[in-house]
Amino acid sequence: MSLGEFRGRPVILAFYPEDWSPVCSDQLALYQELLPEFSRFNAELLGISVDGIWSHLAFAKDRNLHFPLLADFEPKGAVARTYGVYRAGDGTTERALFVIDADGVIAWSYVSPVGINPGADGILSALERLGSAKAG
Amino acid sequence: MSRTEWESSLTVPVSEQRDHVQGSADAPATLVEYGDYECPYCGASYPIVKEVQAAMGDRLRFVFRNFPISTSHPHAEQAAEAAEAAAAQGRFWEMHDLLYEHQSRLEDQDLRGYAEGLGLDVERFDRELADHVHAARVRDDFMSGVRSGVNGTPTFYVNGVRHDDSYDRDTLLAALQRVDA
Numbered sequence: 001m002s003l004g005e006f007r008g009r010p011v012i013l014a015f016y017p018e019d020w021s022p023v024c025s026d027q028l029a030l031y032q033e034l035l036p037e038f039s040r041f042n043a044e045l046l047g048i049s050v051d052g053i054w055s056h057l058a059f060a061k062d063r064n065l066h067f068p069l070l071a072d073f074e075p076k077g078a079v080a081r082t083y084g085v086y087r088a089g090d091g092t093t094e095r096a097l098f099v100i101d102a103d104g105v106i107a108w109s110y111v112s113p114v115g116i117n118p119g120a121d122g123i124l125s126a127l128e129r130l131g132s133a134k135a136g
Numbered sequence: 137m138s139r140t141e142w143e144s145s146l147t148v149p150v151s152e153q154r155d156h157v158q159g160s161a162d163a164p165a166t167l168v169e170y171g172d173y174e175c176p177y178c179g180a181s182y183p184i185v186k187e188v189q190a191a192m193g194d195r196l197r198f199v200f201r202n203f204p205i206s207t208s209h210p211h212a213e214q215a216a217e218a219a220e221a222a223a224a225q226g227r228f229w230e231m232h233d234l235l236y237e238h239q240s241r242l243e244d245q246d247l248r249g250y251a252e253g254l255g256l257d258v259e260r261f262d263r264e265l266a267d268h269v270h271a272a273r274v275r276d277d278f279m280s281g282v283r284s285g286v287n288g289t290p291t292f293y294v295n296g297v298r299h300d301d302s303y304d305r306d307t308l309l310a311a312l313q314r315v316d317a
Contacts, residue, residue, distance in 0.1 A: 026205075026208075026287070026288045027287070029205050029207040029208045030205065030207075030282075030287065030288070032207040033205055033206065033207055033278070034282065037279070037282075063207065063208070064207050064208075065207070116287075117287040117288050118287065119144075119282065119285050119286065119287030120282050120287075121144070121282060121283050121284070121285050124282065124283065
């Protein structure tokens with residue numbers, strides 16, 4: 001999968017440290033609740049962590065998540081390093097949010113303290129600023 | 137981590153007309169909770185809020201807004217709508233308390249039983265739940281929370297500012313007493 005596939009619409013890229021950890025679950029559950037809001041902006045939400053695909057599948061099923069979880073697994077953390085959010089000491093990533101505009105340019109980013117759920121207000125504000133809301 | 141960096145505030149101010157309010161509009165301290173009826177942490181905070189209310193008396197106004205995370209809690213949305221359906225018949229707080237006192241019994245027949253126990257017009261209650269008459273209200277609450285920085289439940293606001301500290305009794309009470317100076 002390449003972000004180029006989403007050119008023409010905004011992408012929300014949500015790096016989170018690990019599947020199954022308590023804060024992640026709350027954060028991703030909140031995003032699941034907000035999928036209708038994100039789609040008002042024609043935006044695609046992608047979760048991403050260093051976990052492998054089988055962990056992601058089990059996690060998504062268990063937590064009732066219906067958006068893609070990307071595996072930044074091999075080479076480990078390569079995508080996170082590109083975005084500057086890999087935590088080499090822990091072997092995981094920051095809890096980092098990126099809103100990428102329809103042209104593939106990072107419009108907004110935020111790195112949260114790892115133990116803290118950043119919520120979704122920043123994402124929604126960034127999408128509003130992109131002014132890409134589609135009618136209906 | 138600096139606290140101010142995280143300071144979030146209520147984007148939709150408390151409305152005596154719209155909100156579910158306990159206590160006087162003139163109270164110097166207002167505590168707003170965004171809560172989910174199936175969330176165990178909200179269940180744990182329910183008696184704490186009662187204790188804080190008892191300690192503060194008429195110095196405190198308490199407001200509850202819905203923040204059901206259905207992804208994690210499959211009964212939370214229906215329970216929130218049930219509380220709103222009770223509110224439509226003037227019995228919000230009684231239903232709110234029953235839901236938190238029976239968090240593991242939130243099936244439709246349980247909700248109906250609570251409505252019966254409160255002497256509500258159960259036919260109307262059932263119809264409103266079946267037609268999701270109050271879903272829009274619950275969603276409005278939810279979105280007002282999202283835009284105010286609610287990132288999990290319960291999230292509390294003390295006089296409009298998000299309470300990022302612990303919500304054990306003493307810490308919460310101290311935060312409320314600080315604004316009631």
